[in-house]
Amino acid sequence: HPCGACPGCTQRLLCISVVVLLILVAALALGLTLALLPRAPAPNNRTGFLCDDRMTCVPASWVCDRVSNCRNGEDEQEQLCGDLPHSLPGHLVFYCSNPRFWVYADQRCNRMNECGDCSDETWSLAACPPCGQEWWTCSSVYFEFCSCIPRRLCRDGVQHCLDWSDEFICAA
Ligand SMILES: [Ca+2]
Numbered sequence: 001h002p003c004g005a006c007p008g009c010t011q012r013l014l015c016i017s018v019v020v021l022l023i024l025v026a027a028l029a030l031g032l033t034l035a036l037l038p039r040a041p042a043p044n045n046r047t048g049f050l051c052d053d054r055m056t057c058v059p060a061s062w063v064c065d066r067v068s069n070c071r072n073g074e075d076e077q078e079q080l081c082g083d084l085p086h087s088l089p090g091h092l093v094f095y096c097s098n099p100r101f102w103v104y105a106d107q108r109c110n111r112m113n114e115c116g117d118c119s120d121e122t123w124s125l126a127a128c129p130p131c132g133q134e135w136w137t138c139s140s141v142y143f144e145f146c147s148c149i150p151r152r153l154c155r156d157g158v159q160h161c162l163d164w165s166d167e168f169i170c171a172a
């Protein structure tokens with residue numbers, strides 16, 4: 001039978017047409033959405049400097065270190081490095097408790113005392129997470145550390161903690 005001959009056939013054809021149309025519209029909408037979405041700035045979510053290739057993410061402390069890490073050396077350009085730290089984007093800089101001193105953002109909470117007064121490590125300003133598995137928590141007697149001592153320094157016969165806990169309590 002030709003389709004017009006029975007009402008059921010026409011209805012089925014109409015139904016199929018509507019479904020096909022709906023699928024097409026949905027596909028178009030999905031395509032548009034994907035095309036309009038902002039592209040991910042980097043392969044993973046890290047804080048750093050994004051090179052012009054939109055792929056290479058340079059750690060903050062590699063910016064303006066006189067070594068080109070971007071293919072075209074964008075991380076060392078005059079515009080960025082001419083007046084440190086003011087010429088740097090704010091997210092790459094951490095100001096110590098004494099605002100005359102600053103460190104790169106990736107030096108905050110890296111367990112090393114780069115501010116000199118541990119304000120990049122232990123003060124509320126830095127808001128660091130707890131020391132974690134690899135570290136022993138105590139007050140350091142060494143200038144280079146603050147409140148986290150590498151566990152490899154536990155029970156090595158040298159006092160690293162003010163309370164000696166690295167030699168008497170910490171298990172390496
Ligand atoms: Ca560099």
Ligand SMILES: [Ca+2]
Pocket residue numbers: 107108109110111112113114115120121
């Ligand atoms: Ca630090």
